[in-house]
Amino acid sequence: MKNLLKCKPLTKSVFIGIVFFAICLVLASFSPKQSEWKAPESAKNIKNPIPANAVSLAAGKTIYIKECLQCHGKNGLGNGPKSADLDKAPESFNTPKVKNQTDGELFWKIKEGRKPMPSTKKSLTDEQRWQVVNYIRTLGK
Ligand code: HEC
Incomplete structure (x- = not known):
């Protein structure tokens, strides 16, 4: 700091400019722009206990039409x-x-939701979430 006070006014204003710029960068990183949605590592390896058979796919489809289609199509x-x-x-x-x-x-994503997507913690059971996972795997094929 002592050295800084001894600097020429120009050097000082450059220094202040840099500090100001750095503060702007920090603030920008807190802006509401959302980053990529990533499930935690722990969610990755959870095995789907529900086989993707006709019964679970039909159940998944019913849930999808009621809870998801309005946004996901x-x-x-x-x-x-x-x-x-x-x-x-x-x-x-x-x-x-x-x-x-x-x-x-x-x-995990279906369970947690992320604005504007609603969480399904209250609206669906774990079994229903797996059924809907099975169903969305069949979409867009
Ligand atoms: C109100 C609209 C809305 C509803 C209802 C909704 N979603 Fe979503 N969903 C979104 C939006 C928007 C995103 C993207 C969120 C993001 O990336 O931040 C999303 C993301 C997802 C993703 C993650 C995709 C990715 O890029 O990784 C999955 C999976 C998903 N939704 C499944 C479902 C299922 C299954 C349902 C029904 C149980 C559902 N959603 C209901 C709007 C909705």
């Missing part, structure tokens, strides 16, 4: 009737980004 492309009203439209399930996630990761 009939074919999971993210173009449901309500999607246009959302701040952020959902992406298609038929992308490598979603396909490369494990059932456990999708299960």
